[in-house]
Amino acid sequence: MRSTSARDRRNRFEDSEALRALLNRLHQAGRGAWRDDPEAAALMRHAADKYAALARKHGLDPWEAASAAFEAMRGAATRRAEDPWAVVTRAVQVTCIGEERGNGLLVSVHQARRPRYSVFHDAERFSDRENPLSDYHPAFHADPFADHEEPEDSPAEPVTTVAAAVEDTIAFFSLLGWEPGTARAAVEYVTARLAEAASRSSAFEGLRRDRQARALLDLPGASWSALLRIVLGTPDPAFAHTNAGRGVLLRLLIGEPLRALLLDDGLVLAAGLAAPGIERR
Structure with a gap:
């Protein structure tokens, strides 16, 4: 039963048009929709599962990747994209790489993404x-x-x-x-x-x-x-x-x-x- 539920959720959210429809609905619902809507919670659980392997590859928790997906999903560019999931996946990938470099360099993710910092090797004692x-x-x-x-x-x-x-x-x-x-x-x-x-x-x-x-x-x-x-x-x-x-x-x-x-x-x-x-x- 549990695997069937997970499979149904994955099938429901993996369709780009279904994702676009959900993102538009959450956007139109206004403030608080992401917090109170049960489908939004299910979407974030799906994102955590979807990007778990990518997060572990960069030494992160799956929910850190889900957090990056959440930020991308709230953007208007994602809703208007030809393939919303492609935009979200790229955003999560960039964030995971930035988090890994930031942890290694002992700087913020924002700084780790800048070329003038990223050229350095990871800090070591x-x-x-x-x-x-x-x-x-x-x-x-x-x-x-x-x-x-x-x-x-x-x-x-x-x-x-x-x-x-x-x-x-x-x-x-x-x-x-x-x-x-x-x-x-x-x-x-x-x-x-x-x-x-x-x-x-x-x-x-x-x-x-x-x-x-x-x-x-x-x-x-x-x-x-x-x-x-x-x-x-x-x-x-x-x-x-x-x-x-x-x-x-x-x-x-x-x-x-x-x-x-x-x-x-x-x-x-x-x-x-x-x-x-x-x-x-």
């Missing part, structure tokens, strides 16, 4: 990588801000893991007035871009001009610039061999503890003053 970044990325093997040879007594490899250095960097900003969520998002974004760059200097320059990142993180220009200098180091070659030139991340990677950074008065002052929301007189 350093802990997701099988091998530590410091094992293979040249940015951590030498100071890229100037052509020079490292002193003989300098460590050949970082003495702490990248993941630990990233967490300590986040903790450093959080202890100095940065909202923890903002600090984590900003530092992880910077380190992710660093992983893709040829050197710290190229990562610094790319991030300095990255207005989209500032918009996503909702950071003022002064805070963003200060964070880059603190995390990656000052790009001026004159500071290449100084703590200011190395940056917090590299200092942590070569074994300097977090407590030592918190005793650096100049560094602490710069990070504290750059915290978003700090009023400057």
Whole structure:
């Protein structure tokens, strides 16, 4: 009996003209028709069943696909289309792809649909990588801000893991007035871009001009610039061999503890003053 009922419902709604007639009737019924009409509820159950496989393909719940179908069905273009179901199916497909990309990029569906955001790869944490970044990325093997040879007594490899250095960097900003969520998002974004760059200097320059990142993180220009200098180091070659030139991340990677950074008065002052929301007189 149940399978017969489902088959009848599917046959009733799959006809494009029957769907058009129902959509026109719901539209003419005015406000509240979709909420109160039993046939509208049956249509949405049918949409959830129809697009369940598509939703699962993109890691979504079938009712998320049904919600996208609902939005498409309310549009006048769907009612006037030669094949209303074709319009609805395409709308659901686009929404599912946008939802999947938005979840991967940690942005809204509206932003994920824009080419300037969709070109990025999905967000990932350093802990997701099988091998530590410091094992293979040249940015951590030498100071890229100037052509020079490292002193003989300098460590050949970082003495702490990248993941630990990233967490300590986040903790450093959080202890100095940065909202923890903002600090984590900003530092992880910077380190992710660093992983893709040829050197710290190229990562610094790319991030300095990255207005989209500032918009996503909702950071003022002064805070963003200060964070880059603190995390990656000052790009001026004159500071290449100084703590200011190395940056917090590299200092942590070569074994300097977090407590030592918190005793650096100049560094602490710069990070504290750059915290978003700090009023400057």
